Amino acid sequence: MRSLNNIIAISITILLSICIILTNLQFVAFNNDFYQREFEKYKVENTTGMDINQLKKTAVRIQDYLSYKVDNLQTDTVIYEKKTKLFNDRELKHMEDVRILFKKGFFLRNISVAAIFLLILLMYFINKRLLYNLFNSLFTGMLWMLCIVVVGVIIISLNFNMWFTYFHLYFFNNNLWQFDVARDKLIQMLPEGFFSDAVYLAAKNSIITFGFILAILYFVKRKLLKPD
Template identity: 35%
Template sequence: MQKIFGLVAAMAMIVVMLITSFEIAIYSDYGWYQKEYEKYQVLDDLEMEMQDVMDVTEEMMAYLRGDRKNLEVKTVIAGEEGMFFNEREKLHMEDVQGLFLGGIQIRRVAFVIFAAAVLLILFQKGNLREILPQMYGWAVGLFLGVAAVFGGLVAIDFNKYFVLFHEIFFNNDLWLLDPATDLLIRMLPEGFFFDMVIRIGVIFIGSLLILWGAGALWRRGRAKKKS
């Protein structure tokens, strides 16, 4: 039972780290967005200045975090002041906000599960220093295997799985935007999302391995004390 609780704790912690990796990748560095806009030359498609595009980006991200009530964002497009988001884009971004905030809620639940599993191990007088690193190592191995398969599939045909993601997580077709009428898809082309997936993956796998190394050292310290 202690090992089962340890595995539950490890899986819950990995979920926490996955969602946190999304948050770090998306919110930690707006300079990354500017580099992406330059890479895909979105200023030409938008007919906007970089500073205006960055201002729209920051307002959009504030909305997704729930720090802004709406997406009534004024900016300068082709030399004229106007609203960046149209009604279809606003409705779609409302759905996206639901995913963002839902992810934060899932992280909270996962952390509670982690804490409860740890307390149950302690209640059964289990050795956390032995159980948690071992079960975490098993869980990481499983996740890395799944990640390798998923990464391979995405690399082969990103568009296919990009579409599949939207079909799974959205119950409408609002995500099907038209470059002729919708500025959002011009600002965030498909290549941007591919790069974001890579960014999230690097952060997530890196954090998994760092924590795995820390756990191994923690467990090894116990072994040295025994000897």
């Protein structure tokens, strides 16, 4: 039974960590206020020739596309007072790949949530004492995961560009993600600084979430699930 408890505790720790990280990444990716702050921070109006209202509309369009609310990312816009199509074929094809990646992330997060509840129910029906041991082990596991996330953020911050490149090389099997900042509007709107800020904000929120869950686990195992 002890080995079963350890296996389930490790499984839930990994699944819960996936849920936390992916949920916080999703929160940033679909946060209009974040986009507006980044547009202002990196002076995207000057870079793209688009006014802030057009940029905000485009940000909403990107979010709707990634969440499968619309099927076509392309949109008309006014750049330096000239009406034109916003994205070129290379940008559109890359965003198709990004959309698929988001879909996989949504699926993984949802499956992880379902698996966590099933595993907890399994332990509850097997033996309540095992459930107490599970929460005790889970507290330790989540504490370790919190440390791993903190260390990971520190390592990434030392050379974000390198890890950003590794991310694209691993998740995309083409070079469509390599843009020309002088020509391609997507990279002008969303420069590398946008993504580094997004990662750090998601990481900060994830660390806060880990701390909140650790507090809940401590309360549950101390107050509600004392062994008989």
